[in-house]
Amino acid sequence: MKYHSKVLILAVALILFGGFLANQIQSNGGSVDVSHVRFAGNDGIITHARLFVPDGVSNKNPAPGIVATHGYINSNETQSAFAIEFSRRGYVVLAPDQTGHGYSDPAAFANGFGGIDTLAYMKTLAFVDQDNIGLEGHSMGGWASLVAASVYPQDYQSIMILGSSPGTFGAPKGTADWPRNLAVVFSKYDEFSALMWGVAIPTDITKTDKLKTLFNTSEEVIPDTLYGNIADGTARILHQPAVTHPGDHFSHAAIKHAIEWFDQTLVGAQPLPSDDQVWLWKEIGTLLALIGMTILIVPALTRVAETSTFRSLKTSMPKLHSLTGGGWWVGALIFTLLPAITLFPFKGISEKLGWQASAVFAQNITTQVMVWALLTGLVSITLFLLWHFLLNRKTGASFESYGLTWNGQVPISSIVHSFLLALAVVGVLYTSLLLTNYLFDMDYRIWVFGIKLLSPLQMGIALSYLIPFSLFFIIVATVLHGQLRCDDWSFRKELVVNWLLLSVGYLLLLIVQYTPLLMGGTLLIASEPLWSIIALQFVPLMTIAAVVFTVAYRVTGRVYTGAFINAMIITWVIVASQATHYTF
Incomplete structure (x- = not known):
């Protein structure tokens, strides 16, 4: 009985400490208000999302905004590392559950993977600077971002897609000048290179006509090199961190590239080095709670x-x-x-x-x-x-x-x-x-x-x-x-x-x-x-x-x-x- 009591105390302690730690990191010590929102979109489909609003942001003091969308068979929590780091830097972040995922209405894939509705909702927020909205999406979330950009071509400034590509599974095809200011993160060990870019080896996407067309070049694309121009919306850049497809969610490098991209293409964020990242402590907190439940x-x-x-x-x-x-x-x-x-x-x-x-x-x-x-x-x-x-x-x-x-x-x-x-x-x-x-x-x-x-x-x-x-x-x-x-x-x-x-x-x-x-x-x-x-x-x-x-x-x-x-x-x-x- 004493043994079971000690195990019970340990389990409860891990759950409480882990939950508290994760909460403090997610809210940046209370300086970011994290709330749950629900809104109706096309066909009456209800989307659920987490909304991250930093202190000091108001209708009179709007901040740049980023829609951060997860991939297939995930939910908004898998985007928490990106949402945490963006919101710490003063961005308003909307992290939705795609249609048919998490607590959003089914069916999956509806309404442009939910991307159309989430960007439309972001446009209704008076405390978001409507001239500085970015779209970030992983895998199918990248397709959601691209669909949203095609429906609302004047309502965003830049996009980052991770483990994703234009012209795949219903996502619009990309060109040299569309979408506006695009960053591509496609990891060295991404499992979906054949689906996304038509090549067996992930690092070979640099040689594909699909990527060359996007980057407006006839030569092999050079990673970490800026192509085009941010001012006229033709900027392009490719990053290839040494992780897998789901590893993008757990990558200091991928998150660093995302921070730097939106710092370059959006205006109004607070200066904070891209290497200054705390999201891992949230993952440690939820892991401790998971161990406690077990x-x-x-x-x-x-x-x-x-x-x-x-x-x-x-x-x-x-x-x-x-x-x-x-x-x-x-x-x-x-x-x-x-x-x-x-x-x-x-x-x-x-x-x-x-x-x-x-x-x-x-x-x-x-x-x-x-x-x-x-x-x-x-x-x-x-x-x-x-x-x-x-x-x-x-x-x-x-x-x-x-x-x-x-x-x-x-x-x-x-x-x-x-x-x-x-x-x-x-x-x-x-x-x-x-x-x-x-x-x-x-x-x-x-x-x-x-x-x-x-x-x-x-x-x-x-x-x-x-x-x-x-x-x-x-x-x-x-x-x-x-x-x-x-x-x-x-x-x-x-x-x-x-x-x-x-x-x-x-x-x-x-x-x-x-x-x-x-x-x-x-x-x-x-x-x-x-x-x-x-x-x-x-x-x-x-x-x-x-x-x-x-x-x-x-x-x-x-x-x-x-x-x-x-x-x-x-x-x-x-x-x-x-x-x-x-x-x-």
Whole structure:
């Protein structure tokens, strides 16, 4: 009990300190007012955004403004590093959720990716200098900026696109004199060079006719060199920081280039060296809070399970009939590699079948994850059952040995109780996020991985995916605890082993994918840039899953509570962070 109390105190301390630190950095110690705004655009679509207004800015003292737009399957928080540094320098910053993302209305891609509506809203703000508005966008946010610039050609002064390009996926084509004053940040290891610029090697974009046309030159474009003229709106510059596509969000160099570009092309900001950056401390703060929430799982689960409502679920763990010796290593290898090997081929099946977003499954990426999970689970449970019936049953193993039954039965009441226990634990975690959001205007995140509050619409969407993900995690728990668990492991050792079993496959996938790219080539499977980036998020998700599985099985001796908790958390995280493609 004392141990659990100390863990609880540590978790709460990390959440509170991390949230406070992140809030102070986001608001520049209180000198920048950060608020949430919602406004209607074309077709009545409501856009949600964060608005950063520095002290001293008013209708009588307007400041230059920047619209900072995130990319696909992100939300405004991924632009926070740029928004923090711009607002510290006196810019009013509008960081929107694109249509169909975050808390903006669906569907994704509507209204010029939301760019038209956000620039139109910026034009209504009397405390923004309407002669000094810049547009900054990452990836699809770059397309949003370009579309806005084409619709309102006289209402902005300069643009910076990061990991993006004109003339792609509906974005207008660029010319030598349009858009006005354009900076391009395209990193040396950007996964999307083929899509954006038509070349396999990211650094080769300097040789493309597309970039040469933009820069009004017949020669190879020289990075970090100013082309054209700012005064007449033809200025062009290319920067290539040594990061990946999502690395632009976490790059001192990329943010420095953005600061310098708008300092050159907009008037009215406060002088502050571009190397003077504090945004990383906000990321550290939200990371500490994320770690705190993960640690909170342990005391939340153990204490809720001890209440009179759920005490009956606390049973001893069944006698093991798991793999041993060399067989254990074979089982471990299959367990950890199978999900990673099947990720790319299985996730694309829904696309090949022509599945479209619907009111039932409204998010295309989440649906693809669901299809992969169900098919991988089907393969896993088939292999597991073959092992059980052909080999392990002879040793006396039964479904009881795998934590699937109670005295040979599967009582509905026990399943319902397990689900309610999981719901109560996730309720504690969700409440901690509600309080963190209320007190500090923060969520739990690091880089492109975040745990956000669900909107009412997203809560409804999440219910559709919860059952498939629950089935998947029941299968994962059955194999993990039934085949690969050892009785003599300490809690710490079991936690580490479970994390390795759940995560190593994705880590190896990322290593084999990114090593050729980071050596100056392309991704090993160059056709999967988006899902290589998505795979990055599987590592923190599986870290959380490892904690849940380890604690829940030790507390209940059955697979269901841990499976339900993980299904709820993973469904929550994925749905809140994904784009919604169906128009409700």
